[in-house]
Amino acid sequence: MKIGTVQIHGKTILAPMAEYTNYPFRVLAKEFGVSLVYTEMTMAKDIAKKDRRELRLLYTKPNESPVIAQICGRDLECITTTAKIIEGMGFLIIDFNLCCPIARILKQKAGAGLLAEPNEVGRLVQGLVQATSLPITVKILSGMTLENPNCLEIGKICESSGAAAIALHPRPVSEPYIGPADWSLIQKLKQTVKIPVIGTGDIRQPTDVLKMLEATGCDAVMVARGALGRPWIFRDANHLINTGTAHPSAMTADKIKQVMMRHFKLLKDFAGDSAAMLLRRHLPYYARYMGQEDTFGKAIRNIRTNKEFEESVRTWL
Ligand SMILES: Cc1cc2nc3c(=O)[nH]c(=O)nc-3n(C[C@H](O)[C@H](O)[C@H](O)COP(=O)(O)O)c2cc1C
Numbered sequence: 001m002k003i004g005t006v007q008i009h010g011k012t013i014l015a016p017m018a019e020y021t022n023y024p025f026r027v028l029a030k031e032f033g034v035s036l037v038y039t040e041m042t043m044a045k046d047i048a049k050k051d052r053r054e055l056r057l058l059y060t061k062p063n064e065s066p067v068i069a070q071i072c073g074r075d076l077e078c079i080t081t082t083a084k085i086i087e088g089m090g091f092l093i094i095d096f097n098l099c100c101p102i103a104r105i106l107k108q109k110a111g112a113g114l115l116a117e118p119n120e121v122g123r124l125v126q127g128l129v130q131a132t133s134l135p136i137t138v139k140i141l142s143g144m145t146l147e148n149p150n151c152l153e154i155g156k157i158c159e160s161s162g163a164a165a166i167a168l169h170p171r172p173v174s175e176p177y178i179g180p181a182d183w184s185l186i187q188k189l190k191q192t193v194k195i196p197v198i199g200t201g202d203i204r205q206p207t208d209v210l211k212m213l214e215a216t217g218c219d220a221v222m223v224a225r226g227a228l229g230r231p232w233i234f235r236d237a238n239h240l241i242n243t244g245t246a247h248p249s250a251m252t253a254d255k256i257k258q259v260m261m262r263h264f265k266l267l268k269d270f271a272g273d274s275a276a277m278l279l280r281r282h283l284p285y286y287a288r289y290m291g292q293e294d295t296f297g298k299a300i301r302n303i304r305t306n307k308e309f310e311e312s313v314r315t316w317l
Contacts, residue, residue: 001196001219004135004164006066006092008220010035011241012209012234013167015200015224016070016095016139019281023059024266028259029227030064034234035220037067041097041111044073044082059270060090068137072097074110076124080131087132096128098140098154099169101176112141112173115154122157129162139167139200142185146172151185152192159193167198167222186216198222206236206246213241229285231259253290257317260286268306276309292316 001008014021014029016038026037039058046054060067069091073079083094098121100111107113114121121138128136138158143149155166170185171177181201190197199212200222209221227233232251239247249255263282267275280303287297296316303309 003093008036011220012237013220013222014227015222016040017224024270026064027266028263029231029234032231032235033238037064039069041070041072041100044071044079047082047085048078066092068093068095070095070097072100072111076127080127083128083132087134093135093137095137095139098138101173116144118153118157121154122161125158125161125163135164137165138163142170142172144173149185152188155189155193159195165196167200169200183216186218190217206233206240209237210240229282229289256290276303276306
């Protein structure tokens with residue numbers, strides 16, 4: 001798949017996930033062979049103001065390239081200023097978030113709220129495309145409601161406004177995480193636009209990646225919750241795509257522990273004493289895959305320091 005001028009080798013993508021897909025987790029996914037990673041959503045108005053905390057979300061280094069910076073906003077001047085700032089930071093692509101369904105964002109009529117204003121989407125995407133030499137992608141939901149999906153209309157508008165690819169999470173704003181994702185909309189979008197289509201929604205197993213590719217004809221598959229506590233899903237999915245067989249190396253509890261400790265090390269290099277606090281939200285997932293929910297899983301619930309985390313590992317694993 002080519003996004004603008006950027007060649008993407010492979011078909012697996014780490015989805016943007018707020019509070020999860022920071023630089024260390026993206027590097028970990030990269031070590032397991034993911035083809036493309038996104039930053040979590042950042043607010044354009046804060047980046048434009050050079051807010052330090054928001055800029056930290058855009059920390060990147062060449063070892064994770066290609067990486068997409070995701071921005072959210074609805075003010076043209078603000079998003080184009082942000083795009084220009086991002087251009088100088090090492091990102092190869094900018095993604096415009098049209099999929100965030102949380103109340104705070106909908107209230108600003110940004111994120112998925114913009115799906116109710118197709119013309120405005122066109123104006124903003126065009127403005128972004130004109131403001132930067134980086135390719136602009138969009139990530140969308142199926143529409144505002146289940147009954148009235150307008151992702152095909154939005155997709156066409158984005159394409160004609162210059163977007164270089166579209167990621168579709170086929171659930172509506174009204175039910176963003178309830179019920180199954182409607183993969184048939186990904187297939188329809190793929191038949192509607194010529195630019196690459198990325199599918200996301202309900203990918204939990206490596207086999208789901210293959211199923212989505214085959215069922216929808218999409219160009220690449222994005223894994224979100226399925227990668228939490230399980231970044232090796234990219235290695236396994238790639239192996240399955242390339243050979244048609246399951247990856248031969250089963251993930252024993254001991255190997256999962258090694259992955260978790262590697263994640264911790266990457267976080268320590270990134271955030272020092274705050275590493276355990278950043279790892280904490282990932283730990284229930286690792287505990288579950290290790291079969292240690294009732295022991296280690298309970299012990300790490302309230303850890304606050306790196307030392308407490310290391311002690312829990314020594315005691316339980
Ligand atoms: C905890 C969490 C945070 C998310 N944050 C973002 C985000 O910052 N930007 C975005 O475009 N999508 C975000 N998403 C949506 C995912 O990228 C993905 O499209 C969605 O979860 C569907 O995939 P899944 O069913 O495999 O989880 C988030 C999802 C989760 C679960």
